[in-house]
Amino acid sequence: MNARKKIGIVGAGMMGSEIALCFARVGYLVSIKDATLELAEKGLANVSRVLDKSLKKGKITEDEKVEIISCLMPTDNYGDLSDADLVIEAVFEDETLKKQIFSDLDTVCKADCIFATNTSSISVTILSTAVRKERIGQFLGMHFFSPASVMKLVEVIPGIDTQNETVDIVMNILRSIGKEPIRVKDVTGFAVNRIFHAMLIETCRLLEEEVASAEDIDKACKLGLGHPMGPFELMDILNNALNLEVEEILCNTYGERFRPRPNLKQRVAAKHLGRVTQRGWFDYSK
Numbered sequence: 001m002n003a004r005k006k007i008g009i010v011g012a013g014m015m016g017s018e019i020a021l022c023f024a025r026v027g028y029l030v031s032i033k034d035a036t037l038e039l040a041e042k043g044l045a046n047v048s049r050v051l052d053k054s055l056k057k058g059k060i061t062e063d064e065k066v067e068i069i070s071c072l073m074p075t076d077n078y079g080d081l082s083d084a085d086l087v088i089e090a091v092f093e094d095e096t097l098k099k100q101i102f103s104d105l106d107t108v109c110k111a112d113c114i115f116a117t118n119t120s121s122i123s124v125t126i127l128s129t130a131v132r133k134e135r136i137g138q139f140l141g142m143h144f145f146s147p148a149s150v151m152k153l154v155e156v157i158p159g160i161d162t163q164n165e166t167v168d169i170v171m172n173i174l175r176s177i178g179k180e181p182i183r184v185k186d187v188t189g190f191a192v193n194r195i196f197h198a199m200l201i202e203t204c205r206l207l208e209e210e211v212a213s214a215e216d217i218d219k220a221c222k223l224g225l226g227h228p229m230g231p232f233e234l235m236d237i238l239n240n241a242l243n244l245e246v247e248e249i250l251c252n253t254y255g256e257r258f259r260p261r262p263n264l265k266q267r268v269a270a271k272h273l274g275r276v277t278q279r280g281w282f283d284y285s286k
């Protein structure tokens with residue numbers, strides 16, 4: 001697939017807009033579809049804000065920004081995705097909604113178009129059942145990390161019926177946008193969220209047992225393990241309600257080892273969700 005091939009993104013929210021930027025900045029043509037044109041344009045405005053930050057830091061020029069934006073087309077019409085070579089779905093984490101979208105896309109997209117889902121927690125194989133059997137071999141998971149325009153890793157998740165050729169094509173497309181893809185089995189949490197939440201749960205346990213303060217545990221991870229950010233700081237950026245939700249999903253599948261800690265549940269009940277509510281593990285109100 002060359003750099004002028006066409007990408008479709010469905011869902012112009014936080015992930016969809018950032019994923020669109022990853023493709024547009026190396027010259028792919030990207031149609032971004034949301035439920036309304038206004039929402040799709042909101043996604044484009046988010047891309048513009050991210051580019052403005054790069055502009056300020058001198059990483060891109062004004063001309064380059066204009067060129068990147070010109071590769072992006074907001075739409076509320078599936079018809080604009082009919083000639084896409086790859087469509088990536090990044091709508092709300094809702095199985096029924098995602099299945100409906102893939103079923104709709106299946107009727108409008110060309111036969112060789114690859115379908116990818118950016119789901120964090122729904123089985124790729126289950127979502128793939130929404131498309132006709134002729135397309136099921138061209139369906140997989142492409143799990144980006146936030147912020148997608150910065151994070152290099154992408155988990156590539158074949159479903160039971162995904163063809164190896166599809167995996168190879170997608171791996172190459174991801175390399176062409178500067179990502180480092182890894183192949184991961186279609187299991188709950190894939191690989192990264194299992195590693196991450198195993199660590200977060202132990203982190204919460206350390207705090208409960210008063211082994212060290214939240215500040216010092218963050219310091220330990222940064223200075224002792226080389227992490228760019230401490231786990232409590234990171235949980236507050238991600239939103240503790242979302243952290244709890246992911247751990248509940250992991251616990252449903254894997255049992256006790258992923259049971260969320262009571263101190264995380266308390267934070268969520270008290271609406272100490274993190275930066276979004278000015279209070280999480282730390283206080284951001286001042």
Ligand SMILES: NC(=O)c1ccc[n+]([C@@H]2O[C@H](COP(=O)([O-])OP(=O)(O)OC[C@H]3O[C@@H](n4cnc5c(N)ncnc54)[C@H](O)[C@@H]3O)[C@@H](O)[C@H]2O)c1
Nearest residue numbers: 011012013014015016034035090091092093118119120146
């Ligand atoms: N937030 C993260 O850190 C993260 C990381 C990896 C994967 N994900 C996954 O990415 C997906 C999107 O997450 P997000 O954080 O960007 O959510 P978001 O709420 O920011 O964006 C979702 C977008 O989907 C749109 N949408 C809803 N219904 C639609 C429809 N019928 N047609 C078109 N668009 C529709 C919404 O209007 C919204 O713009 C989820 O599946 C999530 O699990 C999120």
